Amino acid sequence: MERKELIKQWYISYFPKVASFIAKRGGTLDDARDIFQEGLIVLYEKRNTAFHTNEEAYLFGVCKNLWFKHSTDQARFQNATIDPGEEPEPTVAENRLLQLLDSAGKKCMQLLQRFYYDNEKTETIREEFGFSTNHSTAVQKYKCLEKVRETVKQNSLSYESFFE
Structure with a gap:
């Protein structure tokens, strides 16, 4: 062929x-x-x-x-293209989100970071934060999320508030 x-x-x-x-x-x-x-x-x-x-x-x-x-x-x-030792500067929207999360408190921010950003297991987080059970860890995570939601409601923020 x-x-x-x-x-x-x-x-x-x-x-x-x-x-x-x-x-x-x-x-x-x-x-x-x-x-x-x-x-x-x-x-x-x-x-x-x-x-x-x-x-x-x-x-x-x-x-x-x-x-x-x-x-x-x-x-x-x-x-x-990004220097490994150099973190890119957060945008205004990211700063708003970080301020919102920070308003819930340092411990809540760390707890939520471990759950959602680091994808750590509940058992690991329980041990790290000293909670007695996995259930109490999940309850604390829920309380932290509720603090953030309450701040959003108080400030009349919408989904669009976090975008430029």
């Missing part, structure tokens, strides 16, 4: 699966095309040697690995 026809056949047969895989993981159609073309080069070069495997599985595996590498490189690049 002629090279041009072979590549066309691969596109028709295998590209939709690769494009679907990449789209489900946040990639664009252009990303899928780039990754697929790189995969085709690898497949075509490998095909010219002793190649005894399923072409579709091989191509999909190559594209999958290329996508994971691409995603990792993108994440590394985005993280490199």
Whole structure:
């Protein structure tokens, strides 16, 4: 089979699966095309040697690995733009939210941070804060949330108040 026809056949047969895989993981159609073309080069070069495997599985595996590498490189690049020792300055909306949470008290703010930001388990939080049971920990979390809600009501704040 002629090279041009072979590549066309691969596109028709295998590209939709690769494009679907990449789209489900946040990639664009252009990303899928780039990754697929790189995969085709690898497949075509490998095909010219002793190649005894399923072409579709091989191509999909190559594209999958290329996508994971691409995603990792993108994440590394985005993280490199912020100095690790330097926290980005909070926006006005974030400052409002932090002030609101701070109005509930330092202990409440720490408790809510452990639950919602750090995703710690109730048992860990109970031990750290010295609560007697998991239930009393959950009750304290509820009381902290109620303090925040009450402040929101008193100040007539709305959802939109936290956006610029």
